[in-house]
Amino acid sequence: MDLPIFGQNLLAGVAIGGVYALVALGIVLIYRATNVVNFAQGEFSMLGAYALFALTSGLKLNYFVAFLLSLALMAVLGLLFELGVYYPLRNRTFLPVVIATIGASIMFQNGALAIFGSSPEKLRPVIQAGTHGGITLGGVFFDYQYVVILIVTGLLVVIQYFFFEHTLLGKKMQATSQDKDMARLLGIPVATMIAITFIYSTLLGGLSGMLVGPIFFVTHRMGGMLGMKAFAATIIGGFGDVRGAIIGGLSLGIVEALGAGYISPIYKDAFAFLVLISFLLVRPQGIFGEKVSEKA
Amino acid sequence: MLKLDNIHAAYGKVLALQGISIEVKQGEIVALLGANGAGKSTTLRAISSLIQPTEGEISFEGKPITKLAAEAIVRAGISHVPEGRRIFPGLTVTENMRLGASIRKDIKGITEDMEKMFKLFPDLGRLRAALGWTLSGGQLQMLAVARGLMARPKLLLMDEPSLGLAPIVVQQVFQTVQEINKSMGTTVLLVEQNASMALSIANRGYVMETGRIVLEGPAQELLKNPEVREAYLGGKRAAG
Amino acid sequence: MPKNLRSFNWGYLAIALGAIAVIVLPMMVTTRYSTNLLILGAAWGIAAMGLTVVLGYTGQISLAQASFVGLGAYGIALGTTRWHMNWWVALLIGVLMAAVAGLILGMTTLKLSGHYLAMVTISFQIIFTLIATNWRVVTNGPDGVTGIKRPPFLFALNSAQKYAWFAMGALFLIGLLVYFLRKTRLGRSMVAVRENELAAEALGVDTIRTKIVAFVLSGIIAAIGGAVYASGFLYISPDTFSFETSVQFLAMALAGGTESVLGTILGAFALTLLPEFLRDFKKVYLIMYGFVIIMVIVFMPEGLWGFVNLIGRRFVKPKALPKAKNPLQVGGQGASGEDLLAVANLGKHFGGLKAVDAVDFTVKRGELHALIGPNGSGKTTCINLISGLYIPTFGSIKLKGQEISGVRPNRIARMGLSRTFQNLRLFKELTVWENVLIGSQRKGGTEAQIADRALAAVEFVGLESKVQERCKNLPYGHQKLVEIARTLAGEPELLLLDEPAAGLNQTEKQEMVGLLQRLHAAGLTMLLVEHDMSLVSQVSDRMTVLNFGKKISEGLPDDVLADPVVVEAYLGNREVALGA
Secondary structure (H helix, E strand, O other): OOHHHHHHHHHHHHHHHHHHHHHHHHHHHHHHHHOOOOOOHHHHHHHHHHHHHHHHHHOOOOHHHHHHHHHHHHHHHHHHHHHHHHHHHOOOOHHHHHHHHHHHHHHHHHHHHHHHOOOOEOOOOOOOOOOOOEEEEOOEEEEHHHHHHHHHHHHHHHHHHHHHHHOHHHHHHHHHHHOHHHHHHOOOOHHHHHHHHHHHHHHHHHHHHHHHOOOOOEOOOHHHHHHHHHHHHHHHHOOOOHHHHHHHHHHHHHHHHHHHHHOOOOOHHHHHHHHHHHHHHHOOOOOOOOOOOOOO | OEEEEEEEEEEOOEEEEEEEEEEEOOOOEEEEEEOOOOOHHHHHHHHOOOOOOOEEEEEEOOEEOOOOOHHHHHHHOEEEEOOOOOOOOOOEHHHHHHHHOOOOOOHHHHHHHHHHHHHHOHHHHHOOOOEHHHOOHHHHHHHHHHHHHOOOOOEEEEEOOOOOOOHHHHHHHHHHHHHHHHHHOOEEEEEEOOHHHHHHHOOEEEEEEOOEEEEEEEHHHHHHOHHHHHHHOOHHHHHO | OOOOOEOOOHHHHHHHHHHHHHHHHHHHOOOHHHHHHHHHHHHHHHHHHHHHHHHHHOOOOOOOHHHHHHHHHHHHHHHHHOOOOOHHHHHHHHHHHHHHHHHHHHHHOOOOOHHHHHHHHHHHHHHHHHHHHHOHHHHOHHHOEEOOOOOOOOOOOOOHHHHHHHHHHHHHHHHHHHHHHOOOHHHHHHHHHHHOHHHHHHOOOOHHHHHHHHHHHHHHHHHHHHHHHHHHHOEEOHHHHOHHHHHHHHHHHHHHOOOOHHHHHHHHHHHHHHHHHOHHHHHHHHHHHHHHHHHHHHHOOOHHHHHHHHHHHOOOOEOOOOOOOOOOOOOOOOOOOOEEEEEEEEEEEEOOEEEEEEEEEEEEOOOEEEEEOOOOOOHHHHHHHHOOOOOOOEEEEEEOOEEOOOOOHHHHHHOOEEEOOOOOOOOOOOEHHHHHHHHHHOOOOOHHHHHHHHHHHHHHHOOHHHOOOEHHHOOHHHHHHHHHHHHHOOOOOEEEEEOOOOOOOHHHHHHHHHHHHHHHHOOOEEEEEOOOHHHHHHHOOEEEEEEOOEEEEEEOHHHHHHOHHHHHHHHOOHHHHHHO
16 A cells, blocks of 8 residues: 555555544534534624635735634624524424524535625635645645644634533533523523524534635535535434534544545445445444434 | 412323322421322423413412423422433433433532532432432432432422332331431322322322312321222232 | 315415416417526426425435436437437436435435434535536536427427426426325325324324335426426526525425425426526525525424415305214124233343343233323333334333234234334324324225324314314314324224323313223224323223332223322322321
8 A cells, every 4th residue: 555645545544534523523513402403504604704705805805804704794693593593482392493494504615605706715824835835744635724624624623622521611612512401491591592502603604614615615505515514413422412423523534535546436425425334224323423312 | 389270281182181289388287199191290381381381370489380490499498309310311310310400500518518418318328429320219209309309399399209110119218208307397299199109208299180189188197098909009908 | 074164275276277278378478588487387297296395295305306307408408419328218317316316315314314314405406516517428528418309299399389288287397296285195194194104104004104205206307397397498507406506495385384295386486587687686686585584484484375375264154074984893803802011021221221021921901901000110211112113121011912022013903913102193284184094094085084093083083073173273172182182083902191181171081081981882993001090090991000110000090090119109109298
């Protein structure tokens, strides 16, 4: 086996996997807080990428100003999404909510199409240095953007872990996701906790889009497949667990990159879903499983 | 202290409460008795605003609280320990208790109260770092009570604390309730199916049936009432 | 026989209007363009009706409908162009492929539901699109297939108008089929699965088989829609059968009303025609489309047709019920006093919790046996074990001498065991009548026999005046009676009752006592779990007392209630309880 090529595939897999993990993290957080599977999570990526694109290329803002402004826009979007889609349906069953989030994703996609048109746009990478935008180590080319993705993903995982395990707000959010009525009885403002969850998840989504934008083209359709993959990653990792989203995302990214590199690039997307289906049939509860108390 | 006036409530079209009027005075232990599905838990849910009454008025210390949000009810001084304990399984004993004090900001007071609880429930003191789901039934009930008390309530609502516990543990739980009532001055409204145990520590009692109050009176009188014995104490023969 | 309990049925009016529309519509549209739209609407209407079966009736989500449609379309396209087959043979092949795909997806419901199932169907859809786009040798890739043939038919389908008749005719036929499917045993089983899977299983519905059949049927119907589409436009390409199209089918079904055939067809035509009308605003239209989906879900949970139906129902008066021809035959045959149910060394542990721990008891034919004990003592777990909802950790359960531990609930139910649930598991959206009919199906027989047993059961509990009501609108006491009537209609030999008197007031309790006594007199064997001691002592022949998962006493009611161990379990320490 040609090691540098393997390394190259692996690196690409891990980096893309990191992006999947970020989107999946958003799905898991919303699911844990509300039991809603958000099929529009991928669109948050797309919208985040377009927001950054519009602010940097359109308004010619400084990249980091534009970056922060885009995040602010995503936060607003997250709140609107919660109020417009989740809140009216909070007492309904799984199916209507899923379809409503699909409806929202159609809206977002076509909204972006109407505003930005169908031609793909290129987003500026975070680090603009050198002619190649990366360095070669041991025969493997490290694209700076890949490195940035890995660092950001790693950082977010650490921050999130610290937030949930070591802050009172994090504990309150955990309590909300474990038992809403009980949280209410303890005086925890459940509605606020859920709003925060949606805002944070939307931020994660948007961020993933801003990171992946320079690697792929930014189009109105980029969110669809990204969302599906992230959802698949969520299932592989297990819905109940934040670790699951990370492991699921990374493993899906790696399987995909290796499959594309060694078997067939055309069926790249198929590998992810074949892995998912076989996984579901063998271990439906995911790697980490959902915490279920067996006694009714 | 707490007054329910003609409370009606429904789940969808199914009527759960059909005109409940109850009064709880400062310092009392009041028992609310009745069979499964009589509406006892719904009454507590109505008080803590988990369900909105369709009719009627609830007031606490003279102020109407019917329309307040659940969070505001806790702030007003009412703590609800629900049926089935509802301990957060993925959080530790300390974390569960800390969340009980969600509405409080006095870190020092919270720490003191927590130590007080560990004295009151020595079992919990040993198990500070244990996750909720690892506790036994009796420990869970103790933790639920401790968590409820962490809000420093004036009134404690307790829903079926004896459910699924061994008789010896049930007796411990009831003794603790009595102790809390005496030493901390916390007023208690207690929902129970185990009527004899509940009445043995209560000052007064109400008996519910299909969403209505059908009997009320001092605990000792209810204990002797043949109808109560018949329906809730295991039949004439058993109690005789 | 109560063929139809509603004096006026909207369905029949719809059928008549539909038949007229099939003939008249293709004559009314004059341009080639609008005729094509009609064909498209018909094809998509058929495809969306697959969702009526799988989602509307059975309540299972499928986001792979477009791939089923694609299988049908590719079957026709490749069959008639590349392999020069007869059109109908090609149709059969496409339909078979879709049926197999449906079977595979249906089998995943064995393990998966909800969002997992949604994801599997999406995966299937995405894989289909990838193959159709990339397997150029067979599918011709993104370029698609041209020169597709039209079917040989009674008359030559050589004009768009003639083909429109064919397409509309197919839509009409499939619509009828799906409409009448709802009124068959299979259709009722499907709705039972949707409304409450556990209750359906406990009433003898093989829920797994029902779900698989629903997916297969849905695939077949969608494939026919695909075939109609392919021959209508003589050209197909993979992007027509994408995930977006699957979502579109879902939107059609939802907008019209998933459970209603007519609603789905209306939804299909509305969503097919709308973008054409809004051609100039196409971009905005698609944004609106997403928005409308959300709005429909928020404000019209039952779709357009559900909304119309709600208004329609006000003008419909129920017909008087006929009397049942035969009385209920509960209790089955067999010697009175023999062991009908024998539980030996039965145990169920949940992790460390010993919910039921080595319990023995028997229920003799004809007796009313009470299972009592404090809350959490394992009574309901026992009932769940006996009815097959839980698999025992150890021990044996014999019904009529046959081992039933580990047997699926629907099989146990069909052996003659029926049960009620503590927290009522009714098919809430259905009428009382349909609830009881589903219960009656277990014993089989003709439709007339099923209906007659249902009538007899309704009469037995005295709910004749309520049969048209939807269960969710009934007061609690009546809901309890519906649940009992539902089990009785299947003429069980052994009935397990889980707290039938919970939540009833004194009057209703006395009525329940009367009902139990009448059932007892009719020869039905019952195992009763109940808290209300006065009720238990009034009706039961024998008692078994559980505490902490173990049997602590057994025997005649008088003896058991005087047993100091039982008194202790119920009262706790008597000195503390009564002495203070």
